[in-house]
Amino acid sequence: KIKLSAILVGNSPDQLSYVKIKAKTAKKLGIIFELTHLKSVPSFEKFMHLIKEKSQDPDINGIIIQQPLPAQLSTASIYEYIPTVKEIEGHKNKSPFYPPLGLAVLTLLKSIYEKSKKADDLMVHLDKEKGYYKKLFRSKRVVLVGRGITGGQPIGKTLTEARINFININSQTSEPNTYYKEADVIISAVGSKIITPDVLKPEVILINVGLRRENGKLKGDYEEKEIRKIASFYSPTPGGVGPIDVLYLYKNLIEAAKLQK
Numbered sequence: 001k002i003k004l005s006a007i008l009v010g011n012s013p014d015q016l017s018y019v020k021i022k023a024k025t026a027k028k029l030g031i032i033f034e035l036t037h038l039k040s041v042p043s044f045e046k047f048m049h050l051i052k053e054k055s056q057d058p059d060i061n062g063i064i065i066q067q068p069l070p071a072q073l074s075t076a077s078i079y080e081y082i083p084t085v086k087e088i089e090g091h092k093n094k095s096p097f098y099p100p101l102g103l104a105v106l107t108l109l110k111s112i113y114e115k116s117k118k119a120d121d122l123m124v125h126l127d128k129e130k131g132y133y134k135k136l137f138r139s140k141r142v143v144l145v146g147r148g149i150t151g152g153q154p155i156g157k158t159l160t161e162a163r164i165n166f167i168n169i170n171s172q173t174s175e176p177n178t179y180y181k182e183a184d185v186i187i188s189a190v191g192s193k194i195i196t197p198d199v200l201k202p203e204v205i206l207i208n209v210g211l212r213r214e215n216g217k218l219k220g221d222y223e224e225k226e227i228r229k230i231a232s233f234y235s236p237t238p239g240g241v242g243p244i245d246v247l248y249l250y251k252n253l254i255e256a257a258k259l260q261k
Contacts, residue, residue, distance in 0.1 A: 002257045003032040005054045008066040009073065011039055014211070015066050025246050031253065034060070041070045051081045061257040062088040064249070067150040076149065085259050088252040090154065096259065098126050100248035101151070101209065102158020104241045105187055106133070108207055112233050126161055134163040142166040143183040145221070151189025151209050188221035195222035197230050206234040209241050
């Protein structure tokens with residue numbers, strides 16, 4: 001049986017609910033899901049030891065670390081302790097896997113432009129489709145907002161692999177509105193309300209990855225009822241990219257298990 005090991009640090013209710021979704025999906029797919037939940041923050045050494053231990057377990061096919069991590073553990077170097085073939089989120093440089101989140105964003109974009117709405121046709125096979133995306137977005141202005149390890153970075157990496165030209169802006173960018181106003185596609189991965197109707201051009205496509213809470217409700221980087229009339233497509237929050245992201249995670253895990261045979 002295929003087995004995924006997930007590591008969660010801390011007690012964020014949002015993080016716990018994301019882990020539950022992954023566990024539920026694993027069950028549906030007949031995959032063993034093992035959660036190591038560290039309620040208090042361990043020392044960096046202890047954390048590394050745990051990751052190494054999981055990495056060396058021959059029964060474990062993939063390892064994921066629920067992000068964001070507490071500041072004292074938060075460094076890209078943690079992924080160096082996971083063998084490339086078990087690091088299924090594509091964080092490592094020479095990874096054989098594309099980031100699931102990036103693939104989920106591409107899937108949504110494909111579903112907007114693709115005539116077929118059959119799930120099989122909408123799955124992204126990046127190795128075979130690079131020319132397809134390059135052509136599709138040749139004359140479109142794509143703006144990616146954010147550069148975090150759980151959002152902007154994996155999406156940017158995937159867009160680059162797909163040969164889609166894009167502008168990446170973040171909190172340091174001066175006059176971000178000038179970029180929004182010209183964008184045909186905005187992919188937002190910030191986690192605060194940064195997009196309002198006055199900065200959008202009509203018929204824009206909005207893909208949201210950022211998450212925030214407002215009065216107990218999960219919301220994205222735009223208020224859906226505000227942008228509904230101006231956008232030709234927008235992804236909802238919750239829903240939208242999230243469930244597709246989880247499916248690609250398991251697709252990568254199944255690939256990983258094959259590579260380990």
